[in-house]
Amino acid sequence: MTVAVIGTVAFDSIETPRGNHDRILGGSGTYASVAASLFAPVHLISIVGQDFPDSHIAFLEARGIRTNGITRAQGQTFHWKGYYTADMNQAHTVQTDLNVLLEFDPLVPPKAQTADIVFLGNIDPALQRRALAQFVDPKLVVLDSMNYWIQDHLASLKETLKHVDLLILNDQEIRLLTGIDNVVQAIPVVQAMGPGRVIVKKGEHGALMAGPKGLVSFPALPLRDLVDPTGAGDSFAGAIVGVLATSDLQDESSYVKALITGILVASATVQAFSLGRLEQLDQGAISTLFSSYKAHIPIPDTI
């Protein structure tokens, strides 16, 4: 099956305790599409400015990501500048230059309109709906969002959620969306808004997933070396939709495999700036990560 990703393509200027880099390739659409491309053909729908180098486009195309849905507008590419302190849990924004993102109006190319899985990355919920309306009966609609849209555009986000099959948020966002502190209690409230399936990201603590057959919980891969957390959540989501594109979207076990793969891919992403580690992943590397993951969770048959 094919995947369409709607999201941002950005330049990131990032400082972490492990170094700093200016204007490196980033953006939710970039991370998600590169992660998804490990498993399935991907269409990326986004917008960049005149300053966006052809070499980045060529890099995406070489990975099997169709880029004719990336509008090249007059002006500068979206630029985010931020830093992380030692705990690496929280991104601190120094400067956000929305630039061409201000005029982003997703235009889904004809060949992308029949994508089987649509991933609506973290943008204005109204734009997410406008993008979604251009697809012909997708089999699975997946959505990411963030605290800004939950706080300031809640009605619009709720309207979008009615059309979503799988919602991916972090634990703070789930609490914000529902006003419920206990995530296990909050999940059914979110499901009542539309998404039959919900994945709750918990960073270094792993992830929960609630679907029609109940709740599962997986730890993260314990990491000694964290270089740059940027893109962890986007590559997590991208890997999930990529793996799901290789499944029948029915078996619960497919969703579990997708979730674990998301955890492993995210753990690779944070071990380098930009796409440095993510772009090197292949099935062999993911299998090796999975062997390590299983070894970290030696659940016995009985206790």
Next chain:
Amino acid sequence: MTVAVIGTVAFDSIETPRGNHDRILGGSGTYASVAASLFAPVHLISIVGQDFPDSHIAFLEARGIRTNGITRAQGQTFHWKGYYTADMNQAHTVQTDLNVLLEFDPLVPPKAQTADIVFLGNIDPALQRRALAQFVDPKLVVLDSMNYWIQDHLASLKETLKHVDLLILNDQEIRLLTGIDNVVQAIPVVQAMGPGRVIVKKGEHGALMAGPKGLVSFPALPLRDLVDPTGAGDSFAGAIVGVLATSDLQDESSYVKALITGILVASATVQAFSLGRLEQLDQGAISTLFSSYKAHIPIPDTI
């Protein structure tokens, strides 16, 4: 094997979103010894005041907990008053009446001195050392502590840690003890202080364990109903030492089973005030919890 628990016996006055109760039975030694008594014979070394009812002593004795190491001093029993808000992650102290705890000087009865496993609950590290010195060559020394001792009695705590085999702390305490934000990086620094094995409690996110064969990570059992978090950490530790008392203390798998049992027992503890749920546990109930736990972590053979 037998277990000796050194810790507090207290009256707790607690308010949570699920109710409030005055002067209910609590204390780190109480929770730890009751949890350990599910698996092994236990000696409890503590102190109470003249106001402590015989019925509580009889309750402990009926569980196979030897109480002749509990000094009954002139004065009132240690009393803690506190509350939890909706997130239940943090205990807020309203009042601490140390009372007879001010004169606690652990006296280990002769029959307890040959205990195989010594659990030094969260008290002054100098008292922990004084207690430990009274035991005859224990096979395993386990220690719990808290932020107060780490901040204000660090040298004394480090002296005690030299004699400890297994240290159990939460993630914030590990960070405080080492000054390192990444827990995976902090663990070997703690091991260099003495304890060859370290368990890191993460509350609703489960626990990590580092031993001579590396690191394992387990999620918590997802809980919809949290009634009172008090005693979760103490019953977690108590269950661990109780299970270890049924093992040869050698196999890594024994430590894994002990850790998972600790997670399950703690998840039961928080579902009632005081010992309401903990005291009802038996092997059958723990097996049922374990079946539920495994179902929540369906790790596939391959991805």
